[in-house]
Amino acid sequence: SQQGEEDPQALSIQEGENATMNCSYKTSINNLQWYRQNSGRGLVHLILIRSNEREKHSGRLRVTLDTSKKSSSLLITASRAADTASYFCATVPGSNDYKLSFGAGTTVTVRA
Amino acid sequence: GAGVSQTPSNKVTEKGKYVELRCDPISGHTALYWYRQSLGQGPEFLIYFQGTGAADDSGLPNDRFFAVRPEGSVSTLKIQRTERGDSAVYLCASSLSSTTGELFFGEGSRLTVL
Numbered sequence: 343s344q345q346g347e348e349d350p351q352a353l354s355i356q357e358g359e360n361a362t363m364n365c366s367y368k369t370s371i372n373n374l375q376w377y378r379q380n381s382g383r384g385l386v387h388l389i390l391i392r393s394n395e396r397e398k399h400s401g402r403l404r405v406t407l408d409t410s411k412k413s414s415s416l417l418i419t420a421s422r423a424a425d426t427a428s429y430f431c432a433t434v435p436g437s438n439d440y441k442l443s444f445g446a447g448t449t450v451t452v453r454a
Numbered sequence: 455g456a457g458v459s460q461t462p463s464n465k466v467t468e469k470g471k472y473v474e475l476r477c478d479p480i481s482g483h484t485a486l487y488w489y490r491q492s493l494g495q496g497p498e499f500l501i502y503f504q505g506t507g508a509a510d511d512s513g514l515p516n517d518r519f520f521a522v523r524p525e526g527s528v529s530t531l532k533i534q535r536t537e538r539g540d541s542a543v544y545l546c547a548s549s550l551s552s553t554t555g556e557l558f559f560g561e562g563s564r565l566t567v568l
Contacts, residue, residue: 375556377559383561383562384560385545385547387558390555430497440485440504440509441499442497442557443499444489444496444498
């Protein structure tokens with residue numbers, strides 16, 4: 343079963359704009375991770391945020407985590423055409439260290 | 455190799471046939487995972503290995519699916535009596551240990567059952 347749910351399902355933006363997507367989950371977590379998947383390719387890890395962290399940055403990526411609302415957001419600033427991909431959140435439950443549960447993903451299209 | 459390698463990249467088979475999918479993880483990674491991804495969906499967990507043993511196979515859909523990792527490195531996912539519903543991309547991932555860090559994914563094996 344998939345714990346995370348991303349919102350929106352799809353997003354289309356102009357190059358240079360910011361893209362924001364959200365992830366909600368159901369049970370307590372140890373950490374939450376975001377992955378990117380280009381069409382027909384494998385998943386690439388973007389960022390990991392632990393349950394005791396509220397915000398994390400990596401380059402043009404900003405991730406927030408609100409454990410009280412069981413939600414996370416991923417912000418991509420100054421988007422580029424190369425950011426066109428599907429983005430997945432994945433949660434690691436507190437009790438099981440290894441089993442990532444993925445959501446259905448947000449498909450982001452960046453128009454040149 | 456530098457990354458997780460999966461073969462074949464594409465496999466087309468007929469209903470009822472047997473299929474093997476291979477995963478070669480990053481050297482030194484003790485943890486290995488198999489996921490299945492259907493079109494438009496996120497990956498779904500199938501099985502996790504720590505070393506040679508299957509630490510958790512709770513995601514395998516039924517007894518037609520089996521996976522091995524005999525020497526703690528390469529893993530093979532085996533599907534018997536394939537059905538059309540088995541069509542999906544099978545993703546392999548590895549990580550340095552079973553701790554809660556990032557997973558490194560291969561490009562996947564796309565299985566089509568006719």
